[in-house]
Amino acid sequence: MPEKYIKMLKAMLAGSLTSLEIFFLTLLFAVPLALFVAFGRMSKNRLLSGITNGFLLLIRGTPLMLQLLMVYFGPLLFVKWLSSYGIQISIKWDRFVAAIIALSINYSAYFAEIYRGGIESIPRGQYEAAKVLGYTQTQTFFRIILPQVVKRIVPAMGNEVITLVKDTALVSVIGVEELLMVANKRQSAMFSFVPLLIAGVFYFVMNWGVSVCFSRLEKKLSYYS
Structure with a gap:
């Protein structure tokens, strides 16, 4: 195999690891956060439920890409605005951390509605x-x-998790070098469509793994049927 393809594969494997890291960290934070959001949505306290409804409307009603930009650039712009009033604050805002925060908040909103549907379906x-x-x-x-509830929401959660795998590609908008960004760079350097095809295979394999995991989970929980 030519050396340029070996270098390309190494770079894309590194990008895939970044994508997987983003994927797992987002699930780690979004899954439990969504439960609290769901409880807030179902709360009998009108103020709490109203705030939660507003949060869900905002998150689900705006593009994820915009949320990524806001989470990354928002704090920096706020610090710049404060500096215009003579308030000096030093801040180091990591792109990777911003990506995890934005994705976790976004997916907690969608998971919360799935949780709510499952909880309210119980007699x-x-x-x-x-x-x-x-x-x-x-x-x-x-x-x-x-x-x-877990048994009932597994199919819907599976769909959202598969979407998350693909949405990790959006973090490239704030400069995080995940799989698709690496593929685009390699395509430009090699004047070849091959890197994008390989990226497509990588995403397919990751989503296939997610599908298999959720299928097995659904079978294990079948005793609640």
């Missing part, structure tokens, strides 16, 4: 039965409701 009779049996609200949710 009220199950809550009442658990209360009669002496379960607390916390025990009822984690021992009875949550396992059924």
Whole structure:
């Protein structure tokens, strides 16, 4: 194999590792955050539910690319604005960290609505039965409701997670060198479409892995059917 292709593959593998790192860190933060957002959305407190609804409308109603730009450039512009009033603040804002924050906030909004749909699909009779049996609200949710919710939301969560794999490519807009950005650079340098084809294969393999994991998870949870 020519040396230029070996260098290309090494660079793209490094880009793939960055994409995977973004993917897993986003899930790590977005999945638990979404549960709190879902509780806020379902809260009987009008102020809390109103704020949460506003957050969901804002996040789901604006492009992810715009959110990435706002999270990365927003703090820098704010510091610049403060400096015009004589307030000097030093800030180092990492592109990678900004990407994780933006993706985590974005996906927590979508996951929260999936959680809410799953929780509200559970019949009220199950809550009442658990209360009669002496379960607390916390025990009822984690021992009875949550396992059924997980089973019901697996297909929808699988779709969103697959979308996340592809959305990692958007972080290139703030200069994070993930897989697609590396592929674009190699394409320009080599005057060849091959790097983009290889990037497509890499994304396909990653999404295939996600699909297999969710299929196995769905089968393991089939005893709730």
